[in-house]
Amino acid sequence: MDSESREYPGGKKRIIIEAAAKVFSKKGFHKAKIEEIAKEAGIGKGTIYEYFTSKEELFKEMLSSISREYIRVLDFSSHPSAVEQIKEILKQHFNFMGMNKDLARLIIANQNALNGEIRQWFLEQTLEKIYVIEGVLEKGRAAGEFKEDLNVYIAARIIFGSVMALSGAIVxxxxxxxxxxxxxxxMDLLLNGFNKNNGSVQCG
Amino acid sequence: MDSESREYPGGKKRIIIEAAAKVFSKKGFHKAKIEEIAKEAGIGKGTIYEYFTSKEELFKEMLSSISREYIRVLDFSSHPSAVEQIKEILKQHFNFMGMNKDLARLIIANQNALNGEIRQWFLEQTLEKIYVIEGVLEKGRAAGEFKEDLNVYIAARIIFGSVMALSGAIVxxxxxxxxxxxxxxxMDLLLNGFNKNNGSVQCG
Amino acid sequence: MDSESREYPGGKKRIIIEAAAKVFSKKGFHKAKIEEIAKEAGIGKGTIYEYFTSKEELFKEMLSSISREYIRVLDFSSHPSAVEQIKEILKQHFNFMGMNKDLARLIIANQNALNGEIRQWFLEQTLEKIYVIEGVLEKGRAAGEFKEDLNVYIAARIIFGSVMALSGAIVxxxxxxxxxxxxxxxMDLLLNGFNKNNGSVQCG
Amino acid sequence: MDSESREYPGGKKRIIIEAAAKVFSKKGFHKAKIEEIAKEAGIGKGTIYEYFTSKEELFKEMLSSISREYIRVLDFSSHPSAVEQIKEILKQHFNFMGMNKDLARLIIANQNALNGEIRQWFLEQTLEKIYVIEGVLEKGRAAGEFKEDLNVYIAARIIFGSVMALSGAIVxxxxxxxxxxxxxxxMDLLLNGFNKNNGSVQCG
DNA sequence: CATGAATGAGCGTTCATTCAT
DNA sequence: CATGAATGAACGCTCATTCAT
Incomplete structure (x- = not known):
C-alpha cells in the first residue's frame, strides 16, 4: 500500500507488462529486446527477471493479461438472445481491434506463430475463445434461434475465422x-448466407 | 540424364526447398537453422548459399514454391457455377491441408507473423488468394447465384477466415x-446461414 | 575507489584498448580475432561490444589512443628554433618507436593498408602528423633558419618518409x-644534404 | 608455341597474374576474391589452383612479377654519375607511380602490411630496393660525388622514405x-639540405 | 528488491580450397 | 589441363540471462 502501488495498481509487474505489450506489439516477439522493454518501463534490465523467469514467460503473461482484459471487455451476458450476444461480441471485438491496432496486429500475427510450448499455449488461448462462441451458439440452437441441426463446431470456427480475417483487414x-x-x-451473411431468397425475404 | 537429375527434377534447388519446407514447418522461421536444413538436404551448409542469397530468401522462395504448387492444385475453372467453384476450392484446400499438415501448419502459422519486409510480402500472398475468391464471388453474384447486394469483400474474407480456422482445426x-x-x-452454412427456415427449407 | 579502478585508470575500456594494441600489433587487423583480444584482456567476448560497436571501431579507437599518447609525448614547443624542434620530434619519435616496437610495427604497417573508410581515416591521421611538421618548417623558414625558397611541402614529406623508413629499420x-x-x-643530412662542401665546411 | 602462348607469352600464368594485379590493386589483398580474379582472367576458378597453390602465393608471385617489371624499368646504369643515376631512379619511379596509381597504391599500401610469412617476404623486397640505392650511393661516395663520410645506410633510407611519402602524395x-x-x-633538397647558404650559393 | 555490467552460447554468412567430371 | 559445384572452417556480432553490489 505504499505510494508506488497506489500509483501503479499491480505494482512493477503491471508496469512491465504494459511496457512489454507496447514493445512486443511494435516489434514482434523476436525483434523485441528485453532491454528496450526495461527502458520503456523505466526500470533496470535485471528487474524484469525479478518478476518473470524468461522472455517467453513475459510474453505469455502479457498475452494472458491482454486476453483477460479483452475477455473482460467482452461482456455480452446481459444480452437476451444468442444472435444479440454474438453481435455484441463482434461489435466489441472490432472496436477493440480498431482502437488497439498494435495489439490487434500482435494477436493476429501470433495466431499460430511461435514455436513449441508457446505455440501450444497460444493455441489453447485461441480455443478458449472459440469455446465461448461455441457455448453461445449451442445455447442459441437449443433456444431455437438457429437451425436445429446447426453444427456449432463449424459455425463457431466460421465466426472466429471471419472475425480474424476482417480484423486483419482492419489493421x-x-x-x-x-x-x-x-x-x-x-451478421446478415452469417445468419442468412450468401444465397438469394434467404434472410429478409420471408415466405409468403 | 543421370539418376540424380531423374530423382530430383529441378536439381539441388528443389532438394533444398523441400528440406527447408520440412525444417521451417517443424521449427518455424526463427528457430530453423540453416545448418539443419543443409543436413536435412544431405548437403553442405555453404551449398545453400550457392542457390539462395540468405535465409530470408530461402524462406520466401520456399513459400512461393509451395503457393505455386498449392495454386496449381486449385484447379477449379472447369466447374460451371461459382458455388461449385468455391466448393471445389474448399475441397481441394482441405485435402491439401490434411495431406500436408506440416506445410499447412507453416502457412497458417505465418499468416501474419514475421517482421518487416517479409511480413509485407506474406500479406501480399494472402491478399492474392483472397482476391481469387473475391473474383469467383463477383462472377457468381453477377450471374445471379447470390444475393444481388452481396458484399463480396466481406464474403471473401468470411470464406478465407473460415477456411483458415477450419484448417487450423484439421492440423x-x-x-x-x-x-x-x-x-x-x-458450404451449407455459408450459403444459407445459421438461421432456421433458410436453405433446404423451401417455400411451399 | 576499489583496487580495480586504481589498477586500471580509464577502466575496462583502457584494458581492452591495451589488449587490442597487443593483439593487433602481433597479428594485424584481419588476422586478429575479437575473441583473442577478449582473452588477452581477461574478459568475455561480449564485453568488448559494450564499449566498442565493432572491430573496426575498436581498431580506430586504439590507434587514436596511441596517436594521442604519441602526440602527447611529442612535446617540442619549448625548443627555441625550428631545427631544435625538429630534432626533438625526431628524437622523441625514435625513442617511442624503439621502446614500443610492437606499436611501431603497427603504425608503420598500417601506414596505408586497410580498405575503404578505415584507410581514409588512417590517411587523415598521417596527414595530420605531416601538417605538424609542415608548420614547424614554415615557421623556421619565415624565421630565416632555412632557405628562403624552401618547399615545405616536399621537405615535410622528406622528413616524414625518412623517419618512417628509419623506424622500419629500427623495428x-x-x-x-x-x-x-x-x-x-x-639532421645533418637533411639540413646540409649529401653533397660535399655543405654544412660544417664554411666558406673562408 | 601454340597460338595461346603466342597470344599470351608466359601463357595462362601471365594472364592470371595480370588479372590478379588488377583486382588486388583495386580491392586490396583481403577483399579481393579468387573468383573475381578468375572472372577477370576469363578462366575458371579452379584453374588458378593449377598454377598457384594458394591466394597468398598468387599475391606474392604477382608482386614479384611487378617488382621485376618495375626494376626492369629502372634502367639507370647508363647514366654516368651517381647523382644522375639517382635522379633517373626518382624520375622513373614517380613516372611509374603516376602512371600506375592502382599498382602504386598496392605497393605503398603493402609496404609493411600483411602478416607473418608474407610480411617478411615483403620486407625483403623492400630491402632489396633499398640496397640498390645504397649501392649507387656508395659508388658515388667513393667517386667523390658526396661527402666522404656520407652515411649511406641512412641516406638510402632517406631517399627511399622520401620517395614513398611523395608517392603517397601522388596517389x-x-x-x-x-x-x-x-x-x-x-634532389636539390637531398643534395644541399634545407639550410641556407648551401647548394647554389657557391663560395666566391 | 534493484541494478546494469558482464557474459558466452549461438548463428548467419563468406570464401579459399578441393575434386569429380 | 580445365572446370565450377560443393564444401565447412572460421568469425563477427547479438542478446537473453546472471549475479555482485
Whole structure:
C-alpha cells in the first residue's frame, strides 16, 4: 500500500507488462529486446527477471493479461438472445481491434506463430475463445434461434475465422470498422448466407 | 540424364526447398537453422548459399514454391457455377491441408507473423488468394447465384477466415476432413446461414 | 575507489584498448580475432561490444589512443628554433618507436593498408602528423633558419618518409636508435644534404 | 608455341597474374576474391589452383612479377654519375607511380602490411630496393660525388622514405609528378639540405 | 528488491580450397 | 589441363540471462 502501488495498481509487474505489450506489439516477439522493454518501463534490465523467469514467460503473461482484459471487455451476458450476444461480441471485438491496432496486429500475427510450448499455449488461448462462441451458439440452437441441426463446431470456427480475417483487414488494409455497418453486414451473411431468397425475404 | 537429375527434377534447388519446407514447418522461421536444413538436404551448409542469397530468401522462395504448387492444385475453372467453384476450392484446400499438415501448419502459422519486409510480402500472398475468391464471388453474384447486394469483400474474407480456422482445426485438433462432409456443411452454412427456415427449407 | 579502478585508470575500456594494441600489433587487423583480444584482456567476448560497436571501431579507437599518447609525448614547443624542434620530434619519435616496437610495427604497417573508410581515416591521421611538421618548417623558414625558397611541402614529406623508413629499420632490422647519433646524422643530412662542401665546411 | 602462348607469352600464368594485379590493386589483398580474379582472367576458378597453390602465393608471385617489371624499368646504369643515376631512379619511379596509381597504391599500401610469412617476404623486397640505392650511393661516395663520410645506410633510407611519402602524395593527394620539377626539387633538397647558404650559393 | 555490467552460447554468412567430371 | 559445384572452417556480432553490489 505504499505510494508506488497506489500509483501503479499491480505494482512493477503491471508496469512491465504494459511496457512489454507496447514493445512486443511494435516489434514482434523476436525483434523485441528485453532491454528496450526495461527502458520503456523505466526500470533496470535485471528487474524484469525479478518478476518473470524468461522472455517467453513475459510474453505469455502479457498475452494472458491482454486476453483477460479483452475477455473482460467482452461482456455480452446481459444480452437476451444468442444472435444479440454474438453481435455484441463482434461489435466489441472490432472496436477493440480498431482502437488497439498494435495489439490487434500482435494477436493476429501470433495466431499460430511461435514455436513449441508457446505455440501450444497460444493455441489453447485461441480455443478458449472459440469455446465461448461455441457455448453461445449451442445455447442459441437449443433456444431455437438457429437451425436445429446447426453444427456449432463449424459455425463457431466460421465466426472466429471471419472475425480474424476482417480484423486483419482492419489493421492491414485499414478497413473502417466504425458504426455497426460491418457487424451488421457480417451478421446478415452469417445468419442468412450468401444465397438469394434467404434472410429478409420471408415466405409468403 | 543421370539418376540424380531423374530423382530430383529441378536439381539441388528443389532438394533444398523441400528440406527447408520440412525444417521451417517443424521449427518455424526463427528457430530453423540453416545448418539443419543443409543436413536435412544431405548437403553442405555453404551449398545453400550457392542457390539462395540468405535465409530470408530461402524462406520466401520456399513459400512461393509451395503457393505455386498449392495454386496449381486449385484447379477449379472447369466447374460451371461459382458455388461449385468455391466448393471445389474448399475441397481441394482441405485435402491439401490434411495431406500436408506440416506445410499447412507453416502457412497458417505465418499468416501474419514475421517482421518487416517479409511480413509485407506474406500479406501480399494472402491478399492474392483472397482476391481469387473475391473474383469467383463477383462472377457468381453477377450471374445471379447470390444475393444481388452481396458484399463480396466481406464474403471473401468470411470464406478465407473460415477456411483458415477450419484448417487450423484439421492440423491442430485433428479434425477429420475426409469425404465431403466438412465442405458440405461449411458450404451449407455459408450459403444459407445459421438461421432456421433458410436453405433446404423451401417455400411451399 | 576499489583496487580495480586504481589498477586500471580509464577502466575496462583502457584494458581492452591495451589488449587490442597487443593483439593487433602481433597479428594485424584481419588476422586478429575479437575473441583473442577478449582473452588477452581477461574478459568475455561480449564485453568488448559494450564499449566498442565493432572491430573496426575498436581498431580506430586504439590507434587514436596511441596517436594521442604519441602526440602527447611529442612535446617540442619549448625548443627555441625550428631545427631544435625538429630534432626533438625526431628524437622523441625514435625513442617511442624503439621502446614500443610492437606499436611501431603497427603504425608503420598500417601506414596505408586497410580498405575503404578505415584507410581514409588512417590517411587523415598521417596527414595530420605531416601538417605538424609542415608548420614547424614554415615557421623556421619565415624565421630565416632555412632557405628562403624552401618547399615545405616536399621537405615535410622528406622528413616524414625518412623517419618512417628509419623506424622500419629500427623495428625490422634492429637498427640502434639510442643516443643521439641517429638523429644527429639524419639532421645533418637533411639540413646540409649529401653533397660535399655543405654544412660544417664554411666558406673562408 | 601454340597460338595461346603466342597470344599470351608466359601463357595462362601471365594472364592470371595480370588479372590478379588488377583486382588486388583495386580491392586490396583481403577483399579481393579468387573468383573475381578468375572472372577477370576469363578462366575458371579452379584453374588458378593449377598454377598457384594458394591466394597468398598468387599475391606474392604477382608482386614479384611487378617488382621485376618495375626494376626492369629502372634502367639507370647508363647514366654516368651517381647523382644522375639517382635522379633517373626518382624520375622513373614517380613516372611509374603516376602512371600506375592502382599498382602504386598496392605497393605503398603493402609496404609493411600483411602478416607473418608474407610480411617478411615483403620486407625483403623492400630491402632489396633499398640496397640498390645504397649501392649507387656508395659508388658515388667513393667517386667523390658526396661527402666522404656520407652515411649511406641512412641516406638510402632517406631517399627511399622520401620517395614513398611523395608517392603517397601522388596517389592519395593527387600531387602532380609530371615534368622534372618534383625530382629537381627533391634532389636539390637531398643534395644541399634545407639550410641556407648551401647548394647554389657557391663560395666566391 | 534493484541494478546494469558482464557474459558466452549461438548463428548467419563468406570464401579459399578441393575434386569429380 | 580445365572446370565450377560443393564444401565447412572460421568469425563477427547479438542478446537473453546472471549475479555482485
Amino acid at each position: 492491414h488494409e485499414n478497413l473502417s470498422y466504425e458504426g455497426e455497418a460491418l457487424v451488421q453486414d457480417l | 491442430h485438433e485433428n479434425l477429420s476432413y475426409e469425404g465431403e462432409a466438412l465442405v458440405q456443411d461449411l | 625490422h632490422e634492429n637498427l640502434s636508435y639510442e643516443g643521439e647519433a641517429l638523429v644527429q646524422d639524419l | 592519395h593527394e593527387n600531387l602532380s609528378y609530371e615534368g622534372e620539377a618534383l625530382v629537381q626539387d627533391l
